[in-house]
Amino acid sequence: MTIKIIEREASHIIGMQLETLLQDTREQQIIPQLQQSFNKRVNEVHGAIGLPITYGIFIDPPNYNPDTDPFIWIAGVETSTDVEPPAGMISYDLPKATYAVLEYQGDIDKAGEAYDELYKWIHESEYEQVGTYGFELYSKIHSPLERRVADFLLHFPVKLTSY
Numbered sequence: 378m379t380i381k382i383i384e385r386e387a388s389h390i391i392g393m394q395l396e397t398l399l400q401d402t403r404e405q406q407i408i409p410q411l412q413q414s415f416n417k418r419v420n421e422v423h424g425a426i427g428l429p430i431t432y433g434i435f436i437d438p439p440n441y442n443p444d445t446d447p448f449i450w451i452a453g454v455e456t457s458t459d460v461e462p463p464a465g466m467i468s469y470d471l472p473k474a475t476y477a478v479l480e481y482q483g484d485i486d487k488a489g490e491a492y493d494e495l496y497k498w499i500h501e502s503e504y505e506q507v508g509t510y511g512f513e514l515y516s517k518i519h520s521p522l523e524r525r526v527a528d529f530l531l532h533f534p535v536k537l538t539s540y
Contacts, residue, residue: 392415477532510534
């Protein structure tokens with residue numbers, strides 16, 4: 378799998394948010410359910426930029442322990458900064474940053490493998506992860522029937538390791 382390093386400008390995201398445990402989302406498909414709920418409401422977001430591109434953003438607490446700590450997930454779409462979120466939605470700003478990007482194609486239920494691979498690559502590279510967030514960038518809106526043939530770009534913010 379190829380990892381690319383890119384620079385991204387800040388992005389204003391409007392979407393739906395939840396807090397969950399990793400084990401719960403794996404067992405109960407909580408995040409895919411949120412993504413599908415957002416996909417049904419995406420047309421309520423006025424001023425969306427780049428549709429059909431959508432985001433899945435994770436925000437971990439400091440010193441995150443995936444076995445015990447809940448994290449936040451946002452299913453959203455990019456907008457201009459002056460757009461107000463519809464009822465039941467929130468806004469979030471992804472900062473300008475350098476990102477390590479991995480392209481994933483396959484079963485969305487096995488996407489954890491992409492995370493593992495990107496974590497491993499960063500650990501073995503001249504980069505280090507910064508921040509407690511990252512995101513998936515979907516090039517199209519997937520229906521529930523397309524779960525086995527999903528594709529997205531996984532982004533982790535990074536910086537060159539300073540020695």
